[in-house]
Amino acid sequence: MSVFETSVQVFLAPVLPYLKDDSVTEVMINGPFNIFIERGGCVEKVATKFEDEASLMAAVRNISQFVGRPIDDEHPFLDARLPDGSRIHAVVAPIARNGTTVCIRKFSKVQLSLKDLINKGALTPDAARFLDVCLYLKKNIMISGGTGSGKTTILGIIASRCQPDQRIVVLEDSAELKIYNNHVVFFEGRPANEFGKGQVTLRDLVKSSLRLRPDRVIVGEVRSGEALDLISSMNTGHSGSMGTVHSNNPRECLTRLETLALMTDAEVPVQAVRAQVASAINIVIQLSRMQDGSRKLTHISEGIGMDLQGNYMTNDIYLFEQTGRDKEGKVLGTLNATGNLPTFMREIEVNHLPFPKEMFQRKAVPAAKPPQSGTGTPSGGTPTPHAA
Ligand SMILES: Nc1ncnc2c1ncn2[C@@H]1O[C@H](COP(=O)(O)OP(=O)(O)O)[C@@H](O)[C@H]1O
Ligand SMILES: [Mg+2]
Known part of the structure; x- marks a missing residue:
């Protein structure tokens, strides 16, 4: 010892x-x-x-x-x-x-697997397969959620499913991610020493990573100006990059990235940053810590650019639909396809990925059960999406 x-x-x-x-x-x-x-x-x-x-x-x-x-x-x-x-x-x-x-x-010794997350009801096997499709097509993916909502866990799981011939470069402020893949290199930044020297920031690491022949750049936690470097790299040919960000819904995730990207000394106009964020982020996975303590995916949404007013637009592909609470207060519900097709449906088809259009059809959700001992959703069978 x-x-x-x-x-x-x-x-x-x-x-x-x-x-x-x-x-x-x-x-x-x-x-x-x-x-x-x-x-x-x-x-x-x-x-x-x-x-x-x-x-x-x-x-x-x-x-x-x-x-x-x-x-x-x-x-x-x-x-x-x-x-x-x-x-x-x-x-x-x-x-x-x-x-x-x-x-x-605490550093968790047990690494949750995709199977564990499915068994815990955090996502469905279909949604997991859709994430594999996004990964295969090298979409840029941001994982959004509050503290302890399971962002780092899911990022590790997804990154471990990348094709084994790809070189993954992982950048973190504080080493935490566990990625099991063939070809992964990990970097950790550090604060300045007591004399104010020797600091290595995530911005430094992102810049350096681009010269290390990455197939994918992964930033453990985007919380400052490195957002700008990451977004620029996503827009300049380094697709398939991923990261986590602290935000409450997919659109807020994009706004948050914009705010973080503006936290640099570089004088980049807001409009330019906004346009870069809008074109860089293809998929946002939103996580939430439910009232019963469980962690679930609440959205898998696609970033689809901006409207004429300059607001970010998103296309929800999967949404969590709560159907009630059981006797112990456990949140019941499922991550269901919304019926919206991703804009890259054609890419899925031309690459012969086994994920046909029908997979995106919304499945009927069981009617909400009547509230049990003061819990549950409004009656009338209307499920409540966007559970907090
Ligand atoms: N779907 C899940 N169900 C139950 N526990 C989970 C789930 N996802 C993550 N955890 C656990 O929650 C804790 C926080 O997860 P972490 O991924 O570090 O969250 P974040 O990065 O959002 O702060 C860890 O102990 C992790 O093992
Ligand atoms: Mg984390």
């Missing part, structure tokens, strides 16, 4: 059982005495406590020393990784008004 591992065990002793418990996905420390965990998508408070603020602060300082990034009054935020790969973010008092606040996103 490394010295770092031993010291984490000593300093984080109060939360160690949760760090070791694979069913726990997140540990949230709101000051020394208020600790919450997330398990199965649901958050619960736990009884464990740190002795006092000083011992919690000592734990954070200890981690900061091991990763060589300062945490003090001048640097009140710390981003680091524990030896097992878990991501930790800490904010110290007085910025954190409850006392030192820490969030640990």
